[in-house]
Amino acid sequence: MPEASEARFDQEAGASEGARPGGEPGKGVAATELSLAERLAFERLLGDLSARFADLPADQVIDQLRHALDRLTDFLGFDRCSFAEVSDAERPFQVLCSVSKESIEAIAPGPAPPLTWYFGELRAGRVVALADIPADFPPEAVAEIHYCERAGLKSNLAIPLRVGGRVVGAIAFSAFHRTRAWPEDLILRLKLVGEVLAQAVARSRREAALATALAEITHLKERLEAENQCLRQSSRTGCGRLPSSRSPRFNRVLEEIAQVAPTNATVLLLGETGTGKEVLADAIHHLSQRGERPMIKVNCAALPASLIEAELFGREKGAYTGALARQMGRFELADGSTIFLDEVGELPLELQTKLLRVLQDGSFERVGGTRTIKVKIRVIAATNRDLARAVAEGRFRDDLYYRLNVFPVAVPPLRERPEDIPLLAWEFVRELGESMGKSIEHIAPDSMDALMAYAWPGNVRELRNLIERAMILARGSTLHVALGAALSPAMRIRRDEVAETASAGALKDREREQILQSLQQTGWRIRGPGGAAERLGIKPTTLESRMKRLGLKRPTSG
Numbered sequence: 001m002p003e004a005s006e007a008r009f010d011q012e013a014g015a016s017e018g019a020r021p022g023g024e025p026g027k028g029v030a031a032t033e034l035s036l037a038e039r040l041a042f043e044r045l046l047g048d049l050s051a052r053f054a055d056l057p058a059d060q061v062i063d064q065l066r067h068a069l070d071r072l073t074d075f076l077g078f079d080r081c082s083f084a085e086v087s088d089a090e091r092p093f094q095v096l097c098s099v100s101k102e103s104i105e106a107i108a109p110g111p112a113p114p115l116t117w118y119f120g121e122l123r124a125g126r127v128v129a130l131a132d133i134p135a136d137f138p139p140e141a142v143a144e145i146h147y148c149e150r151a152g153l154k155s156n157l158a159i160p161l162r163v164g165g166r167v168v169g170a171i172a173f174s175a176f177h178r179t180r181a182w183p184e185d186l187i188l189r190l191k192l193v194g195e196v197l198a199q200a201v202a203r204s205r206r207e208a209a210l211a212t213a214l215a216e217i218t219h220l221k222e223r224l225e226a227e228n229q230c231l232r233q234s235s236r237t238g239c240g241r242l243p244s245s246r247s248p249r250f251n252r253v254l255e256e257i258a259q260v261a262p263t264n265a266t267v268l269l270l271g272e273t274g275t276g277k278e279v280l281a282d283a284i285h286h287l288s289q290r291g292e293r294p295m296i297k298v299n300c301a302a303l304p305a306s307l308i309e310a311e312l313f314g315r316e317k318g319a320y321t322g323a324l325a326r327q328m329g330r331f332e333l334a335d336g337s338t339i340f341l342d343e344v345g346e347l348p349l350e351l352q353t354k355l356l357r358v359l360q361d362g363s364f365e366r367v368g369g370t371r372t373i374k375v376k377i378r379v380i381a382a383t384n385r386d387l388a389r390a391v392a393e394g395r396f397r398d399d400l401y402y403r404l405n406v407f408p409v410a411v412p413p414l415r416e417r418p419e420d421i422p423l424l425a426w427e428f429v430r431e432l433g434e435s436m437g438k439s440i441e442h443i444a445p446d447s448m449d450a451l452m453a454y455a456w457p458g459n460v461r462e463l464r465n466l467i468e469r470a471m472i473l474a475r476g477s478t479l480h481v482a483l484g485a486a487l488s489p490a491m492r493i494r495r496d497e498v499a500e501t502a503s504a505g506a507l508k509d510r511e512r513e514q515i516l517q518s519l520q521q522t523g524w525r526i527r528g529p530g531g532a533a534e535r536l537g538i539k540p541t542t543l544e545s546r547m548k549r550l551g552l553k554r555p556t557s558g
């Protein structure tokens with residue numbers, strides 16, 4: 001047996017088979033030459049192992065590695081067999097897999113024991129063949145001698161494994177009960193099988209790295225696509241500036257918005273439909289440090305409950321019938337940015353729990369997935385519902401309400417900021433005039449009076465729609481806004497009249513009357529051009545939920 005430090009594998013690899021006596025296969029008896037039958041059996045084992053590893057999927061490599069080590073240990077009568085890998089010169093060897101006879105302890109997966117001389121030899125590409133421990137150790141291997149004494153190790157063979165000319169790992173065989181010789185032809189064969197295993201491990205590592213890189217690219221691609229989609233859907237006026245106003249009431253709101261914007265606080269925007277909650281959410285986002293990224297918007301009322309979970313939290317492929325591909329949810333998309341939860345009061349109770357968890361610690365799982373995803377997001381929520389009442393009625397979780405209600409902002413209806421009606425009307429005239437190629441210099445005084453007198457149940461959205469209709473019809477440079485043509489006389493309520501009758505009951509009756517009238521005029525058509533929702537200047541989903549609340553149903557004919 002050569003001194004271990006002399007056992008240069010490259011020199012020995014050229015040595016002829018049977019140059020030294022070999023261990024007796026299957027029985028673990030030292031120093032006899034392999035018989036022809038045994039050699040054939042060994043060749044078959046090596047051939048079989050090589051074939052198994054040739055096309056093995058990456059996720060099966062570690063299991064098969066254990067199986068291969070088991071078979072080698074059994075066949076050659078070793079007490080323990082371990083496989084370790086090494087990524088570079090700086091890092092220690094990592095034990096990937098170790099198998100042993102029942103009475104012997106296997107080495108735990110993870111960093112290999114700190115044996116500097118031993119692993120230095122392997123790193124340098126030299127075989128460490130220790131037939132008789134401690135006699136075969138060089139004097140400097142002090143830590144190794146102690147280690148072997150403590151463990152009761154009698155013989156050990158460790159072979160460095162190369163892939164592409166670089167040492168990527170080692171395979172080691174140990175005997176605990178007797179010394180044994182390590183003949184050259186055995187070393188050569190074990191090196192061959194070890195390198196087959198090392199190739200498979202290296203391939204699985206490459207595949208895993210490739211899969212990670214691909215997943216990253218897919219993630220970025222999905223993110224980009226989804227962000228683009230969000231941007232296409234986002235508000236037309238989402239220019240990110242705070243809107244201007246002449247109303248002292250609305251200016252106070254704008255001051256609050258400017259103060260909260262740079263913080264990370266959750267903001268809850270409360271107000272009737274069309275008052276500009278999304279416009280304000282957009283301004284908050286753009287005035288914050290996250291403003292460079294797009295704000296991700298979700299309308300919690302626009303999707304059926306069955307789809308909104310996947311929309312918000314994403315889904316894994318095959319999560320349910322029809323889920324053909326993995327889908328990234330809005331929360332994942334909003335990581336590092338702001339999520340705007342519009343109509344949050346409509347969120348189904350079962351999803352409120354999941355939303356609460358995201359608000360608490362930023363974590364959630366995709367639909368059909370088990371992996372927990374963590375995100376850092378700022379939440380802005382909006383509702384036209386009385387959330388406190390929804391809590392009292394058990395339709396909204398109180399803990400979620402308190403989480404959302406950190407910084408509530410009440411956005412006033414247009415009828416309570418009449419100073420802004422001319423300002424907004426002119427803003428829309430200019431904006432629409434540009435896109436339509438029309439130049440309007442005056443708004444007819446009687447039209448402006450009518451605009452000022454109207455109650456605006458659909459708020460700024462309704463005003464915009466009305467101006468748009470008037471602009472389409474405009475011929476000269478003076479705009480005539482025909483409130484009466486577009487809306488029934490019952491809708492023309494003087495502002496002061498509204499103030500007088502603003503008791504909840506009276507407003508509800510009036511709302512009911514207005515909605516019913518629009519529905520009758522449109523033959524109960526809610527959606528589409530000229531539909532009741534458009535006439536009222538509200539979204540079809542809002543109209544539907546209002547109809548439900550007011551108990552308005554299409555009469556059955558006949």
Ligand SMILES: Nc1ncnc2c1ncn2[C@@H]1O[C@H](COP(=O)(O)OP(=O)(O)OP(=O)(O)O)[C@@H](O)[C@H]1O
Nearest residue numbers: 237243272273274275276277278279384460461464
């Ligand atoms: N200050 C403003 N300046 C210009 N346009 C505005 C302003 N406020 C609202 N708008 C316009 O009015 C319409 C409705 O605004 P927005 O969608 O922000 O209202 P909302 O309160 O979020 O409505 P909903 O509750 O129905 O979701 C949009 O077309 C928006 O561009």
